[in-house]
Amino acid sequence: xxxxxxxxxxxxxxxxxxxxxxxxxxxxxxxxxxxxxxxxxxxxxxxxxxxxxxxxxxxxxxxxxxxxxxxxxxxxxxxxxxxxxxxxxxxxxxxxxxxxxxxxxxxxxxxxxxxxxxxxxxxxxxxxxxxxxxxxxxxxxxxxxxxxxxxxxxxxxxxxxxxxxxxxxxxxxxxxxxxxxxxxxxxxxxxxxxxxxxxxxxxxxxxxxxxxxxxxxxxxxxxxxxxxxxxxxxxxxxxxxxxxxxxxxxxxxxxxxxxxxxxxxxxxxxxxxxxxxxxxxxxxxxxxxxxxxxxxxxxxxxxxxxxxxxxxxxxxxxxxxxxxxxxxxxxxxxxxxxxxxxxxxxxxxxxxxxxxxxxxxxxxxxxxxxxxxxxxxxxxx
Ligand code: GLU
Numbered sequence: 001x002x003x004x005x006x007x008x009x010x011x012x013x014x015x016x017x018x019x020x021x022x023x024x025x026x027x028x029x030x031x032x033x034x035x036x037x038x039x040x041x042x043x044x045x046x047x048x049x050x051x052x053x054x055x056x057x058x059x060x061x062x063x064x065x066x067x068x069x070x071x072x073x074x075x076x077x078x079x080x081x082x083x084x085x086x087x088x089x090x091x092x093x094x095x096x097x098x099x100x101x102x103x104x105x106x107x108x109x110x111x112x113x114x115x116x117x118x119x120x121x122x123x124x125x126x127x128x129x130x131x132x133x134x135x136x137x138x139x140x141x142x143x144x145x146x147x148x149x150x151x152x153x154x155x156x157x158x159x160x161x162x163x164x165x166x167x168x169x170x171x172x173x174x175x176x177x178x179x180x181x182x183x184x185x186x187x188x189x190x191x192x193x194x195x196x197x198x199x200x201x202x203x204x205x206x207x208x209x210x211x212x213x214x215x216x217x218x219x220x221x222x223x224x225x226x227x228x229x230x231x232x233x234x235x236x237x238x239x240x241x242x243x244x245x246x247x248x249x250x251x252x253x254x255x256x257x258x259x260x261x262x263x264x265x266x267x268x269x270x271x272x273x274x275x276x277x278x279x280x281x282x283x284x285x286x287x288x289x290x291x292x293x294x295x296x297x298x299x300x301x302x303x304x305x306x307x308x309x310x311x312x313x314x315x316x317x318x319x320x321x322x323x324x325x326x327x328x329x330x331x332x333x334x335x336x337x338x339x340x341x342x343x344x345x346x347x348x349x350x351x352x353x354x355x356x357x358x359x360x361x362x363x364x365x366x367x368x369x370x371x372x373x374x375x376x377x378x379x380x381x
Contacts (some may be wrong), residue, residue: 003250009047010166015051015053021055023068029094031243033097036094039100050134051091056141057079060083076141077141087138107140139151154224155223165268169233172238172239182207238254238255272315282338285302292367298367301345313330327370329367330367333361338361
């Protein structure tokens with residue numbers, strides 16, 4: 001099935017170590033160059049691309065002459081420290097052929113789970129994308145110890161994809177999709193092209209942590225799929241073994257497509273409207289209330305008053321002067337800053353707060369009006 005690249009605006013691609021690094025010879029430069037040619041193809045088709053790449057430990061262990069055996073945690077961390085430099089340089093050079101800047105982003109579990117750090121990481125990545133760079137993301141292995149690490153880049157990539165509201169997460173694997181058994185071993189192993197939902201039956205097929213099949217990482221890939229699909233991001237597992245893996249995928253190569261039922265925006269709106277505890281409220285004037293019903297974002301100019309204590313990224317109520325609740329939304333400023341810019345024009349924000357403006361107080365994609373919320377409830381029933 002040929003898939004139009006134009007169906008996707010933002011794609012996260014996860015690259016495993018084995019695809020990029022050969023144990024004997026090191027970095028597979030031809031493969032990397034072909035991947036970057038594919039990234040260029042996607043960019044020319046109007047997609048933004050983020051790469052979540054492993055390979056730091058594999059490159060670093062070779063560089064440091066560490067033996068091919070299971071490494072101690074501190075050895076892996078030392079290997080990652082060395083290898084990440086090589087990895088980032090390799091991407092920077094290969095993407096440079098197409099005049100793309102690479103931006104290295106190293107994340108730990110906490111950066112994707114803790115609200116403030118999550119928002120900061122998302123802002124940095126979004127800014128890189130706005131500036132036309134290609135974010136190259138990996139786990140910050142040098143500081144991530146066993147209790148506080150992802151350990152696998154499948155789930156990290158899924159969290160990154162949901163963080164940036166990507167439409168698609170591509171997991172480049174050493175198998176060309178999802179099978180009901182072990183391909184090449186189980187005679188009746190059937191390949192699935194499309195998976196609408198990750199059911200317990202599907203999970204059983206992935207095997208468990210101890211089986212041969214799970215070494216291809218199907219267990220963590222399904223975990224990644226659950227994270228992605230719940231946030232409106234579709235996922236696809238395909239083989240990355242040959243050159244030009246992304247071109248092959250979109251030309252109709254073997255793959256397992258996990259289709260999200262909604263878009264990242266609708267999934268987020270559903271989450272927002274389900275929040276019971278609101279940090280505070282923003283009282284708006286009639287003009288702003290009308291603008292909101294027409295689908296606009298909430299600007300500071302239409303704000304009469306800010307009440308309660310909330311931080312940037314919290315869900316707050318939007319109310320009219322007469323106390324009637326219009327809806328709720330994810331606010332881009334904390335209560336103190338919001339109070340200071342209430343009633344001001346957007347171009348005054350920078351002078352008042354002494355920092356670059358974050359735009360609207362509540363962006364329309366982060367805002368749910370009561371009328372919309374009722375429609376969402378009905379569609380859920
Ligand atoms: N972050 C590790 C590395 O770059 C790899 C983790 C994984 O392969 O999932 O070497």
